[in-house]
């Protein structure tokens with residue numbers, strides 16, 4: 603009897619804690635999304651963002667009306683790489699479970715290391731060091747790698763090493779990323795998704811896209827060109843990262859926001 607009521611007390615405490623964790627009352631929202639416009643950064647070989655005016659102004663009926671067409675590559679600006687982007691038969695954009703795209707935020711800050719090595723690779727040591735300070739990365743976490751490069755966006759030359767367009771520009775790309783071993787460590791933690799404030803989860807000089815392959819063969823999407831994360835705590839935020847639901851897509855434009863509870 604005593605044991606049973608103890609069990610009920612523990613259960614209700616756990617339920618109260620999880621209700622509190624999921625409450626968005628109070629605290630603050632941080633938009634981690636760059637806007638889409640003619641400055642939006644795309645891979646040097648990808649089609650850039652275009653917006654055409656269909657109509658904008660006062661109509662003969664007396665009311666204001668505006669509507670536009672837009673056209674864009676899947677991969678550009680703040681976007682998701684669906685697992686099928688680098689793994690045959692893996693999940694396309696429309697089939698990535700929402701449960702993987704909403705979860706506890708973990709921010710691994712490597713800006714100091716990137717300051718002295720623009721092509722820095724986040725590896726297992728960075729992840730383990732973070733865990734030592736803030737606890738083990740929980741299953742289903744959305745792990746965001748903060749390289750500090752978001753503040754250079756959308757200056758392509760500073761942000762990714764070149765503003766040139768076309769195939770020859772790819773060899774000039776320089777920005778930090780995640781190593782293959784780092785990706786494997788995150789896969790082993792059972793994370794939902796990984797994000798970074800650079801154009802690609804593999805660093806600029808990559809030729810084999812090993813981090814993409816390591817993540818995506820395990821159906822873990824990558825969130826790229828994330829905006830400034832400097833207001834995010836290492837732990838305690840909730841990330842909501844919902845991309846456009848393109849059927850069979852290899853990725854797509856993403857709106858990503860974080861909720862940070864009040865201290």
Ligand SMILES: [Zn+2]
Nearest residue numbers: 677682683826
């Ligand atoms: Zn991409």
